Amino acid sequence: MGDTLTSLALMFSPDKWASLFDNGMNQLWAGFRITFFAACGGLVLALALGIVFGVLSASHWKIARGITRAYVEFFQNTPLLLQVVFLGFGLPIVWPAAGRFLSNAASALLPWSNTGFLMIAGILGVGIYHGAYISEAVRAGIQSISKGQLEASLSQGMSYIQSMRYIVIPQALRVVLPPLTNQAVNLVKNTSVLMVIGVYDLMLSGKAVQTTLNNPGPVFLTVMLMYFAMCYPLALLSKYLEDRAEVNA
Amino acid sequence: MIKLVNVNKHFGTNHVLKDINLHIPTGQKVVVIGPSGSGKSTLIRCINMLEKPNSGQVVVDGVDLMAPRAPIAKVRQSVAMVFQSFNLYPHKTVLENLTLAPIVVQGVSKEEAEDSGMAYLHRVGLAEKFDQYPAQLSGGQQQRVAIARALNMHPKILLFDEPTSALDPEMIQEVLDVIIGLAAEGITMVVVTHEMGFAKEAADRVVFIDEGLILEDGPPEHFFENAQNERTKLFLSKILR
8 A cells, every 4th residue: 555655656656747748748738639539520520420320210211211220230339449549550552542641631731740641531530420420319209299290280281391491400409408518529539449540549649758758657647637617617507508598398 | 382292191101181172262261170190280381391292283372282393392381381390499499489480581771670570579479589499489379470480471361280189278368369360361281180169250161171081071060060071070079078
């Protein structure tokens, strides 16, 4: 017990912190920016895919339901890691045209990054992966709204799309919010797969700083806090939106 | 105004409507009655295509709704429906329930939709509730709001699908009074109901349907005093005890 405390005290001693703040923080902040950027891109993509596929899978259109089933089952039942490795390293070989397209997109969108293509692959990876989960949440949310709501709006002359937009989705959103937050938070944390394809995100930057400074305590604690700083506001936002929805219910 | 010709509807192996023929001229108030499971709700839901018949012809306001690419949504703008379970939009205030479809479907300005909406809320006696949410209202109040929502589309036809069946007994009359008031106007009405008093008082015509067939079709006095069909007599003897 005493030994553990002593080594903990050594690990987090003031000079260790000083070494991190003098020689490591810049690199951690750079990683933070990459992770933040990837998380934002992934979230936008996952939400867009999740809403579109969720609405389609709740529709009466058989072909659309089949396509969404295939999408959801494939991406939910294979590892994210493998998907991202494939997008980053496999796609340019298997389908060079797609690889070139993403490379061009990367140099146009992320000229400041020398691993822009891999970042795009990672954003696509987490976006598509969590889009599949969000689509399931959206489908469940829509199906939880009574059929009478759709019938009432259709009977007033609304199109299916208008009924979804004005009547069904706003109500479904309340049901979907908690699992949606879950997915958003998981998405932020799962951007750490970028590390595996060699993008200096927060995780890989942390590892690099630790290798240089041999200072695991303060480095990884700081990395953790940085992830927390991204995820916790999402949870707070969801709580706020849920409370607001309560008031109107 | 409404013409059903040889309309058939199946749910799986269940033949719910059997060669239904029904012509309703403009302004007529028709009450459809029948035992539960007789097909009366399916019948009224075929008029605005919430149920699509398997065969036959449905012509509403001169438009053949069974034709390919029929402008169903367009016709629905002038065929308002009031549901058994109200189906108000719970995330919208009472006034928003009335104005949403006029604004997004009919392109009416917000001011105009709110003015006419408030007028209809006055008419159903709920103007002071305009900024509440449906969940804050009683069942009878919700159904009156649903009627005002239907009216705010300025429809040519009003369809009522058992408008009082989900209500507590003491709330039925306040809703019936509103519907009876409407019946005094020129609008075409089709009402599926179990309220025989309403049928006697407000209907021009009573249609009795059982097992997917129209068994009686005539003025209320004919129906209540001079029913021909044995099945109708049995139904009446049970319901008019």
